[in-house]
Amino acid sequence: MALVFRRWASSTPSKAHLHKPLHENSFPIGFKLTGIHVGVKKNKELLDLGVVLSTSQHPTSAAACFTRNAFKAAPVIVSDNVLARNGGRARGFVVNSGCANAVTGKQGLEDAWAMVKHTTALLPSQAAKEDTEHDALVMSTGVIGQNLPISKIVAGIRRAADSLGSDFAAWERAAKAFMTTDTFPKLRSRVFSINGVEYRLAGMDKGAGMIHPDMGPLSTIPSSPRQLHATLLGCILTDAAVSPRSLQSALTYAVDRSFNSISVDGDMSTNDTIIVLANGAAAPIRDGRAHEIDEETDRDSYEIFKKELTDFAVDLAQLVVRDGEGATKFVAVKVQGAPNYKDAHAIASKISTSALVKTALYGEDANWGRILAATGSVPLSSSPNSEEVPVINPSKVSVTFVPSDGTAELPVLVNGEPENVDEDRAKQILSMEDINIVVDLGLGGDGEATYWTCDFSYEYVRINGDYRS
Amino acid sequence: MALVFRRWASSTPSKAHLHKPLHENSFPIGFKLTGIHVGVKKNKELLDLGVVLSTSQHPTSAAACFTRNAFKAAPVIVSDNVLARNGGRARGFVVNSGCANAVTGKQGLEDAWAMVKHTTALLPSQAAKEDTEHDALVMSTGVIGQNLPISKIVAGIRRAADSLGSDFAAWERAAKAFMTTDTFPKLRSRVFSINGVEYRLAGMDKGAGMIHPDMGPLSTIPSSPRQLHATLLGCILTDAAVSPRSLQSALTYAVDRSFNSISVDGDMSTNDTIIVLANGAAAPIRDGRAHEIDEETDRDSYEIFKKELTDFAVDLAQLVVRDGEGATKFVAVKVQGAPNYKDAHAIASKISTSALVKTALYGEDANWGRILAATGSVPLSSSPNSEEVPVINPSKVSVTFVPSDGTAELPVLVNGEPENVDEDRAKQILSMEDINIVVDLGLGGDGEATYWTCDFSYEYVRINGDYRS
Structure with a gap:
């Protein structure tokens, strides 16, 4: 780029x-x-x-x-x-x-x-x-x-x-x-x-x-x-x-x-x-x-x-x-299959604030590894009815890019296994202004939350390295 | 800049x-x-x-x-x-x-x-x-x-x-x-x-x-x-x-x-x-x-x-x-006067990861308001001995920039009151490669932690918007 x-x-x-x-x-x-x-x-x-x-x-x-x-x-x-x-x-x-x-x-x-x-x-x-x-x-x-x-x-x-x-x-x-x-x-x-x-x-x-x-x-x-x-x-x-x-x-x-x-x-x-x-x-x-x-x-x-x-x-x-500072992308991050809303919201928030995810989006790079790393860094909350803390099971997690133009979805990780991704198709989806990412934890819960975020650009650094002057 | x-x-x-x-x-x-x-x-x-x-x-x-x-x-x-x-x-x-x-x-x-x-x-x-x-x-x-x-x-x-x-x-x-x-x-x-x-x-x-x-x-x-x-x-x-x-x-x-x-x-x-x-x-x-x-x-x-x-x-x-990606500054963030180590560590971590703090450091801008906002966004943990959750008291918080060359410290906020900061002196301190920030919560606890971080630069965005290609 x-x-x-x-x-x-x-x-x-x-x-x-x-x-x-x-x-x-x-x-x-x-x-x-x-x-x-x-x-x-x-x-x-x-x-x-x-x-x-x-x-x-x-x-x-x-x-x-x-x-x-x-x-x-x-x-x-x-x-x-x-x-x-x-x-x-x-x-x-x-x-x-x-x-x-x-x-x-x-x-x-x-x-x-x-x-x-x-x-x-x-x-x-x-x-x-x-x-x-x-x-x-x-x-x-x-x-x-x-x-x-x-x-x-x-x-x-x-x-x-x-x-x-x-x-x-x-x-x-x-x-x-x-x-x-x-x-x-x-x-x-x-x-x-x-x-x-x-x-x-x-x-x-x-x-x-x-x-x-x-x-x-x-x-x-x-x-x-x-x-x-x-x-x-x-x-x-x-x-x-x-x-x-x-x-x-x-x-x-x-x-x-x-x-x-x-x-x-x-x-x-x-x-x-x-x-x-x-x-x-x-x-x-x-x-x-x-x-x-x-x-x-x-x-x-x-x-x-x-x-x-x-x-x-x-x-x-x-x-x-x-209109986020320096934003060139509008990104919806949906987390589903979580034990509860709170966990889904916390993971969606973490993905939405990850500097690595946001710079990859700016670079129009389908770097789902960064999405996974952000997902896995959030400890799940314990259920109010049990002392057991649920754990993310890597072999149940799926990540999908959903194009904003209604064309076919692009699964990049299915049940923990990386898909053989068509990079041209990935580039096509990520070149759109609106991008949808769906992370399914596959834990069988009905916890679901959507977060909206933008990418991280040079312009963001310029605006904020220079705000008061 | x-x-x-x-x-x-x-x-x-x-x-x-x-x-x-x-x-x-x-x-x-x-x-x-x-x-x-x-x-x-x-x-x-x-x-x-x-x-x-x-x-x-x-x-x-x-x-x-x-x-x-x-x-x-x-x-x-x-x-x-x-x-x-x-x-x-x-x-x-x-x-x-x-x-x-x-x-x-x-x-x-x-x-x-x-x-x-x-x-x-x-x-x-x-x-x-x-x-x-x-x-x-x-x-x-x-x-x-x-x-x-x-x-x-x-x-x-x-x-x-x-x-x-x-x-x-x-x-x-x-x-x-x-x-x-x-x-x-x-x-x-x-x-x-x-x-x-x-x-x-x-x-x-x-x-x-x-x-x-x-x-x-x-x-x-x-x-x-x-x-x-x-x-x-x-x-x-x-x-x-x-x-x-x-x-x-x-x-x-x-x-x-x-x-x-x-x-x-x-x-x-x-x-x-x-x-x-x-x-x-x-x-x-x-x-x-x-x-x-x-x-x-x-x-x-x-x-x-x-x-x-x-x-x-x-x-x-x-x-x-x-050697952080794109780093031009080496920043030590010390939080003291916290109820315990865990709270001090959590606040130091939040300041150290704030995109706004890090871009201000890149811009050599003594924007302590961003440091305060990051500090105040961290909920304190409750004490194991009491059900009462301690609360940050804005009128007790102080923020100081400590120059790495051993010259005089620069307090920018003392007990919640902004100091009349000499902007030239602030610029001088922030133009150094090594920068030390001390946040004293003034809560009387012995909780103290230091975090090391770097600034957020254009170069970081370039490296990470472009990593796989």
């Missing part, structure tokens, strides 16, 4: 389709938003502050999953605090890019609270509200250990009121405000219905490095150590009405199967946050208020909502991997 | 000092060895088969640590089997490079046994021996999933008898036979004494990729799952006499603190093996036989031997990191 730097830019054909135009009527109603430049980033053409507000008359439910890193950034601590104070309600959020407000001590917390307060001030007042000052969440991404230029940010939040909108351009501006090393804004929407009522989902997120999230709710699981990190941010907005507790449990479920199953570089950040807001603007009215979907009182509706949210989260998570 | 490929070659000044000339009288007596080309590698100028034999009249003790990967290569299974059969005795070994004989099924095992048998045939016969056919160990390194060209190898082992020697040239030939992507042969020796008796240690090893070993004895720990991997190989030879069980326990201790604390790319191999042979050629004679050091009957001598072996193993392990 030549020493060519294959770079994805938003102008290249392969990137263009990722930022596809969306129909305005597929966006949730009852939200106003914008993205502007306030000066966190040096380049004045780049947006660095986004504001999203619910204009619905109904209560807006909010839920979030935060990083499990021990070094939680100020915005994570503050957003978690707002959610806990307000019982899972919040009517908007503010996001800045360029500075993570992480490892910034007391000043960092004050700055994050100021962002919450000034964003809340943009919301229409609500009479019955107890805490009228803190009704918004906050997210930050960028360099760690630097304080925010808070006066610029506060002035920016005030100024944001002038450009709030709900057309496609407004959505796109907000999506752009999330970006750091991302090469394109990440914005998706979809329409679904429950019991004949049509709802909409829209989502924005960003990567593109320090991506190996492990997120969960903080306040609602007090035994979980408080942790945060810095580079996966995302939001999902819907005009459905969902009770706060059900919104949180649906999000936790969705995040485990989407954002917690992606890796760009194996590094967990201090700021990772996914927020969901459900403003009820499209919900049926019962007894004068929006009828909220709830997992206990209306299980069927909840299951539909959870499935839609999960599928949508997978779409958003995959976009992050597709 | 410019897009320059900084490559280490054995001819560059920075590499030359690593392959320093050694005095002949520092090599252990009673060994004959060689390295030749037999045709596993295509290039005829490269050596690919090494043979080491003990010529001592005394029993030679042997011990080994093998990879814990689930996919154990044939030579690992066979060497473990020989050690178990012979009660920790073996008088030599054979090593080949270019083909790992891993994932090669029944044929692979037959080939490894053939290597053992033909190497044993080179040894002087011993009358009292029960198994006269299997008195040697075997190691292989190279590509996974291909069968060895066994007839070439067997012919080569026979031919090796012609060039066996004990001069420096013979040691160097043997060291060269280990090499794959290594840029220089790795050979070290040292002299030590116990109770006035002088002994010698010599060692050879190889990397340079798929280096993140976790090795232990196999047969002697039946509950440990059998595993192996492919790219760290090494041997230590001594003319001391040590009982088999004490040789194994000293090696296990030494490997935990040396080879099991290095990383080049975070990938554990299927063949990793460290062998030690103690032939007793320099040992004092008591009751007509070499007096063996033993941990139960002569604790003091054993402790001296163990310490010498450990220090020597650290030297050999560091050589592998220094």
Whole structure:
């Protein structure tokens, strides 16, 4: 392979389709938003502050999953605090890019609270509200250990009121405000219905490095150590009405199967946050208020909502991997035949973060030996019902490359025996942008998990050897 | 930083000092060895088969640590089997490079046994021996999933008898036979004494990729799952006499603190093996036989031997990191103030394998935020005496860069507060080839561990995107 730097830019054909135009009527109603430049980033053409507000008359439910890193950034601590104070309600959020407000001590917390307060001030007042000052969440991404230029940010939040909108351009501006090393804004929407009522989902997120999230709710699981990190941010907005507790449990479920199953570089950040807001603007009215979907009182509706949210989260998570720093390949690693989901997920994660597997993918080399070595380096967990720890049996393991164009699969290892691989065919499959790898442990269990990752390129080294300068 | 490929070659000044000339009288007596080309590698100028034999009249003790990967290569299974059969005795070994004989099924095992048998045939016969056919160990390194060209190898082992020697040239030939992507042969020796008796240690090893070993004895720990991997190989030879069980326990201790604390790319191999042979050629004679050091009957001598072996193993392990694929930096990561050794080791390992930390080191960027993020992503283990899981307290963590030239340390984070870092001074420290990072968790525990790693460069991607072609 030549020493060519294959770079994805938003102008290249392969990137263009990722930022596809969306129909305005597929966006949730009852939200106003914008993205502007306030000066966190040096380049004045780049947006660095986004504001999203619910204009619905109904209560807006909010839920979030935060990083499990021990070094939680100020915005994570503050957003978690707002959610806990307000019982899972919040009517908007503010996001800045360029500075993570992480490892910034007391000043960092004050700055994050100021962002919450000034964003809340943009919301229409609500009479019955107890805490009228803190009704918004906050997210930050960028360099760690630097304080925010808070006066610029506060002035920016005030100024944001002038450009709030709900057309496609407004959505796109907000999506752009999330970006750091991302090469394109990440914005998706979809329409679904429950019991004949049509709802909409829209989502924005960003990567593109320090991506190996492990997120969960903080306040609602007090035994979980408080942790945060810095580079996966995302939001999902819907005009459905969902009770706060059900919104949180649906999000936790969705995040485990989407954002917690992606890796760009194996590094967990201090700021990772996914927020969901459900403003009820499209919900049926019962007894004068929006009828909220709830997992206990209306299980069927909840299951539909959870499935839609999960599928949508997978779409958003995959976009992050597709735009992974230096990525030239989008790779799905499926592990099956494992004793349980946890083992399958751990092995898929290990394969997805292996530097040797990822450089081989960059080199379009069907080096399944590296996949096996990564697989075999993960100790399996013991079963809760027995003291016996299951062991991978090399003679039962199979590895298959599944082409993304629907043509025939290419088994490279069957029951531990290497196949006589047609190298030309292997090269053909690996030259595609999308690659699927299936590892079957053959242990007879129903443990199955899919991880999404990208390759490791020169460009990744360039971006990260050179990030701050 | 410019897009320059900084490559280490054995001819560059920075590499030359690593392959320093050694005095002949520092090599252990009673060994004959060689390295030749037999045709596993295509290039005829490269050596690919090494043979080491003990010529001592005394029993030679042997011990080994093998990879814990689930996919154990044939030579690992066979060497473990020989050690178990012979009660920790073996008088030599054979090593080949270019083909790992891993994932090669029944044929692979037959080939490894053939290597053992033909190497044993080179040894002087011993009358009292029960198994006269299997008195040697075997190691292989190279590509996974291909069968060895066994007839070439067997012919080569026979031919090796012609060039066996004990001069420096013979040691160097043997060291060269280990090499794959290594840029220089790795050979070290040292002299030590116990109770006035002088002994010698010599060692050879190889990397340079798929280096993140976790090795232990196999047969002697039946509950440990059998595993192996492919790219760290090494041997230590001594003319001391040590009982088999004490040789194994000293090696296990030494490997935990040396080879099991290095990383080049975070990938554990299927063949990793460290062998030690103690032939007793320099040992004092008591009751007509070499007096063996033993941990139960002569604790003091054993402790001296163990310490010498450990220090020597650290030297050999560091050589592998220094020659890590694409490496331009040699980095020591020390974690202290942790609740216990296990937590300190896990955090040092995570920092040492972080792609973001390693690319920052390549870019000579004092990006301590990435070090913190890696630190915070490791969950601490619970104490065996309490159900409480300790948690990293961000306000107690300190990070310091310690220059390798003995000048003043550079604290970048003190008790969770970022220092006002002099960027010029940081650049100066990071421009050195050797870099030391100290992370103090401040948790008051005596858990402390050091890991050795290298940076992540363009060259790493080139080597591994292009390995098989």
